Amino acid sequence: MSAVRPFRFVSSDRRVREDRRFVAGKGRFAADILLPGTRHVAVVTCPHPAARILHIDKTAALASRGVHYVLDGRELAAATAPLLAGLDTPKVPRRPLAVDVARYAGEWVAAVVADSRAVAEDAAELVEVDYEPLPFVLDGEEAYAAGSAVVHPEHGSNVLLDRTFVWGEVEKDFAQSPHHLSLRVKWGRSATVPIETFGVLATWDPWREIFDVFASVQMPRFPDQVALALRLPGSSVRVHNDVDVGGSYGVKRGIKHAVLVGYLSRRLGFPVRLVEDRLENMRGGDGHGPERNFAIEVAFDDAGVIRSMKMRALDNVGAYAGRSPFQLGKPIGAIVGPYRIKSVQYETIAVTTNKTVQEAVRAFGQSPTNYAIERAIDEVARHRGLDRLEVRRRNLIRADEFPYLIPSGTTYDSGDYHAVIEKVLGCADYRELIAERERLRAGGLLAGIGMAACLEPSGANSTFEPLLNPKNETTTYADSCRINVDVSGAVIATIHTLSAGQGHETLTATMIGEVLEIDPERIRVVRPDSLSSLPSQSPVGSRMAIMLDGAAFHAAQKLKARLVAIAAHNLGIPPERAAYDGGDVFDRTLPQRRRSFGELATIAHRQFHRLPPGTEPGLAFAHIMQVPTGGQLPTADGRVQMYPCFAFEFHLVLMTIDSDLGKPTIRRYVVGHDCGTVINPKIVRGMTMGGIAHGIGAALYEEFAYNTDGQLVAQSFMDYLLPSAQEVPPVEIVDHVTPSPHTVLGQKGSGESGYLGAPAAVASAINDALQPLGIAVNSLPIKIAQLGDLIASANPHPNPPPQAGEGRAGAFRSQRGE
Amino acid sequence: MRVDLTVNGQTHALEIEPRMSLLDCLRERLLLTGAHAGCEHGVCGACTVLIDGAPARSCLIFAVQADGYAITTIEGVPPGPGELSPVQDAFCESHGMQCGYCTPAMILAAHALLAGNPTPTRAEIVEAISGNICRCTGYAQIVEAIALAAERLRGRNQPAAKP
Numbered sequence: 001m002s003a004v005r006p007f008r009f010v011s012s013d014r015r016v017r018e019d020r021r022f023v024a025g026k027g028r029f030a031a032d033i034l035l036p037g038t039r040h041v042a043v044v045t046c047p048h049p050a051a052r053i054l055h056i057d058k059t060a061a062l063a064s065r066g067v068h069y070v071l072d073g074r075e076l077a078a079a080t081a082p083l084l085a086g087l088d089t090p091k092v093p094r095r096p097l098a099v100d101v102a103r104y105a106g107e108w109v110a111a112v113v114a115d116s117r118a119v120a121e122d123a124a125e126l127v128e129v130d131y132e133p134l135p136f137v138l139d140g141e142e143a144y145a146a147g148s149a150v151v152h153p154e155h156g157s158n159v160l161l162d163r164t165f166v167w168g169e170v171e172k173d174f175a176q177s178p179h180h181l182s183l184r185v186k187w188g189r190s191a192t193v194p195i196e197t198f199g200v201l202a203t204w205d206p207w208r209e210i211f212d213v214f215a216s217v218q219m220p221r222f223p224d225q226v227a228l229a230l231r232l233p234g235s236s237v238r239v240h241n242d243v244d245v246g247g248s249y250g251v252k253r254g255i256k257h258a259v260l261v262g263y264l265s266r267r268l269g270f271p272v273r274l275v276e277d278r279l280e281n282m283r284g285g286d287g288h289g290p291e292r293n294f295a296i297e298v299a300f301d302d303a304g305v306i307r308s309m310k311m312r313a314l315d316n317v318g319a320y321a322g323r324s325p326f327q328l329g330k331p332i333g334a335i336v337g338p339y340r341i342k343s344v345q346y347e348t349i350a351v352t353t354n355k356t357v358q359e360a361v362r363a364f365g366q367s368p369t370n371y372a373i374e375r376a377i378d379e380v381a382r383h384r385g386l387d388r389l390e391v392r393r394r395n396l397i398r399a400d401e402f403p404y405l406i407p408s409g410t411t412y413d414s415g416d417y418h419a420v421i422e423k424v425l426g427c428a429d430y431r432e433l434i435a436e437r438e439r440l441r442a443g444g445l446l447a448g449i450g451m452a453a454c455l456e457p458s459g460a461n462s463t464f465e466p467l468l469n470p471k472n473e474t475t476t477y478a479d480s481c482r483i484n485v486d487v488s489g490a491v492i493a494t495i496h497t498l499s500a501g502q503g504h505e506t507l508t509a510t511m512i513g514e515v516l517e518i519d520p521e522r523i524r525v526v527r528p529d530s531l532s533s534l535p536s537q538s539p540v541g542s543r544m545a546i547m548l549d550g551a552a553f554h555a556a557q558k559l560k561a562r563l564v565a566i567a568a569h570n571l572g573i574p575p576e577r578a579a580y581d582g583g584d585v586f587d588r589t590l591p592q593r594r595r596s597f598g599e600l601a602t603i604a605h606r607q608f609h610r611l612p613p614g615t616e617p618g619l620a621f622a623h624i625m626q627v628p629t630g631g632q633l634p635t636a637d638g639r640v641q642m643y644p645c646f647a648f649e650f651h652l653v654l655m656t657i658d659s660d661l662g663k664p665t666i667r668r669y670v671v672g673h674d675c676g677t678v679i680n681p682k683i684v685r686g687m688t689m690g691g692i693a694h695g696i697g698a699a700l701y702e703e704f705a706y707n708t709d710g711q712l713v714a715q716s717f718m719d720y721l722l723p724s725a726q727e728v729p730p731v732e733i734v735d736h737v738t739p740s741p742h743t744v745l746g747q748k749g750s751g752e753s754g755y756l757g758a759p760a761a762v763a764s765a766i767n768d769a770l771q772p773l774g775i776a777v778n779s780l781p782i783k784i785a786q787l788g789d790l791i792a793s794a795n796p797h798p799n800p801p802p803q804a805g806e807g808r809a810g811a812f813r814s815q816r817g818e
Numbered sequence: 819m820r821v822d823l824t825v826n827g828q829t830h831a832l833e834i835e836p837r838m839s840l841l842d843c844l845r846e847r848l849l850l851t852g853a854h855a856g857c858e859h860g861v862c863g864a865c866t867v868l869i870d871g872a873p874a875r876s877c878l879i880f881a882v883q884a885d886g887y888a889i890t891t892i893e894g895v896p897p898g899p900g901e902l903s904p905v906q907d908a909f910c911e912s913h914g915m916q917c918g919y920c921t922p923a924m925i926l927a928a929h930a931l932l933a934g935n936p937t938p939t940r941a942e943i944v945e946a947i948s949g950n951i952c953r954c955t956g957y958a959q960i961v962e963a964i965a966l967a968a969e970r971l972r973g974r975n976q977p978a979a980k981p
Contacts, residue, residue, distance in 0.1 A: 022918025023906040025852020025892030032851040195856040195864050196919045247953050278857045501954050682913035695957030704893030717861035725944045725957040780933030
């Protein structure tokens, strides 16, 4: 970045204001909120992957001391509407409690309400449910094939979505390309698994006819969806946005939890709270991420330049579908990654199975797709005997080609991918990195260099909804900010959603301070409840730097214009002669003639006679922000601009694998990141570091594994392995700034950075390390045990180690995922 | 069952169920909500408190077992209302957190480390927090915060270095 800072506060390494309350243990998380008389819920779960519910005997539970109620699915279904689904699949109804049939092990069948959570848990064990086990299916491909057990027989099959898009002359480009290759890769079922489980407290006030909801949530349209399910007007659901969310990264959707406790609190007349325990969270919290099988075919020339790509992506969304199938839609906005691929065929398939429900996970399906594309690039290089880096360079979009229209109808805003890569290579000393790999290999270790170049789409208008569901005409995802200056001159800004650690209060204050030229510390940022809020979508899809800060910028500009107008009127000069200066306004021709900020606030609030004619008193300004590239419905062939901004990241990793244990070690990790103008460097750096840690988890450790009986076997942190500080290596970040032309200060989103490329980069390093053995791994996560077995079977004589293997590519064989 | 719990220097006489965890007791009976439940099976470390100065999982201890020990929670760390300990301040300076859920436990783990080791290496810092899972940060800014806190604590009672 240039040494000259064009900003006062933006891009400065300022503290994050939210941190003060968190270091003191004074965050206000859902489980910290308790109203007088609150009762607690524990759920009864189905032990079978599929079963008919024959009978529920509540007698013993209800007879327990301190138990108030046992709710079953039939009662709840009679009183509420099914939860909203993203696709047009009315015969796949989703409800908080199973009705007559349960469709995955761990699905909620009944809810017990008691004086304490402990009593509720005890009583849940006393609820006797008779089940008739039913046939079930776990594997996505099996579920797609004819003859499979069907999860929702009324729907007719397990297929929720099956659409093939063709953009450009795919067949022609394939026919004209001298080389083709195909591979299958698999992204395993993992998720972001926040340390705070989902929690919600609801209380119904029959006199005011208002539900108050305190929830740990990150869900667009959350108040609206709760109201719809409870058959209440939106004006009767008041969601409190001043609750801190203990991590989400996409998954804290919580509609079913909120509808459940909402109904109970209304039915029973007291506040009801459900805070998941870890088992409820991992099995029945409906927070699993994509589980996706890819088949990719690419057509390329002698130089490794890819002309066309065919991609089939089949996602196993679990037993029901909310917004999760849309995770196949987001990648359409960056379907060629950072590469100049002219034509694409993309087949999207979403199937139901008897697994836990999939929900949105960080990057909303883009990270698996990036992994698949990057695997293909590495394979093209191997096929042509070319350097992987050189193949990427040849295929990357060049800086002078922006704005760049990709086949699926999206125009990338800006970037300089080659420059970012050069910076990373310089930082890492690439030649030395290669020499280090060779030294490690010579020393008997399996060593490999991994790389991944990928995009982070940000700031969606949500047109993936109409893209995959023709009955849906969503083309906007607005966000908003309101600024009020009180009579004393205090500046108060509002944001209208919850946050899960993204620092939105800091971002908002920084942006308003920048525009108003006043210290951001002077700006109070508050979160009105949902009934007092302006439109907001919750912080999904890396949107807030673009959308919330865009709204804050425009609201601040409106305020500034009013201050100038009031001052000019009072100075008796035309507004264009008035100059704004840190809240004060002066006469350009006579700078000593000025009106102070405090004086202007007093005039606006108290002295109507000094206001310009027709001016409203007060200083309150709101802005509701549309996505900068607007919103158009997709074309008939599925071309659409969903995201306005595209950040770029390039990962370079050196790894070794202990060939006896299969244990991988990351020895060096350098990432180049270009998300345009950075508003707060501490926040962006943290996002990238955290995203890489998530990506390492998804690549090496984390999997919601099932056994063949349909039971989730990774249902505690003893089995679902989260990277600790020991597993996450030091990461060097190289920054680059290519401003976006679409946003107020050139910023792009970065909430999903790191996670978008880390899994691909780690997989690339492992495959580079394994290449001398003539094997490759095409499924994530790559677990230690699997890696050890693979190496052992490929390498019957581990000592001495096999030497340099670039020439052994002929022995290559591909390991199919599972 | 009656128990005398000494928390942040103050002794509380409580009548509690023997099966109540120390975590639940701190949160529900003493309203000290800075200790958080993450996994409730001893892996994530979000419930960490100090018992006689050593980090411990409050989700794995019954409150009745803690009778007679000196328990420190995050609420006992700030020197005064609105004031931060050097470790807390270093976490703010480095932005060693995002959502803040694991943060109180991280800070207590850091305090325990620095009480016994004023000059920890990176490996020692990593070891000290390896029982505390953070899903937001990837740990880098946490490790930096603890190193910064160590540096500042070492420099206390000395003339401030010129910038």
